[in-house]
Amino acid sequence: MANTKIFQMAFSKIYSLYIQKIERKNQPKENLDRVIYWLTGYDENSLQEQISADVTMEEFFEQAPFLNENAHLVTGTICGVRVEDISDPLMQKIRYLDKLVDEVAKGKSMDKILRK
Known part of the structure; x- marks a missing residue:
């Protein structure tokens, strides 16, 4: 898969891009x-530890305490691909996060974003 380069990118770098996106x-x-x-x-401390440790995206998701049981409710397209149709489990988790960040940037209510 051509996109696997993102698996080795530093989470801290992606996180800073997410911050820029939502602050814009x-x-x-x-x-x-x-x-x-x-x-x-993750919680505030463990997230900060991941950022400081400069883990890759792959390590970030491997070390995550859990994947929310409602993550499958995150649907829609990101980069022209339907999130729910992504077959690679790691890529799907990354795209779940991308989709959630997009929804934050668009100003959706947190209840809707968190699938409540």
Whole structure:
């Protein structure tokens, strides 16, 4: 798969891009962190540890405490691909996160983003 290069990218770099994206849309960083906590089970301290340790995207998801049981409810397209149709489990997790970040940037309500 050509996209596997993203698996080896530093999560800290992707995280900083996510921050830039949501701040350009005047959304608070807290909402970004909240969707990451929801999806992966990290909390404030463990997320900061992952950023400081400069883990790859692959390691970030491998070390995640859990994947939210409602992650499968994250649907729609990202980069022209339907998230629910992605066959590679790691790529699907990355795209779940991308989709959640897009929803934060668009100003959707947190209840809708967190599939409540």
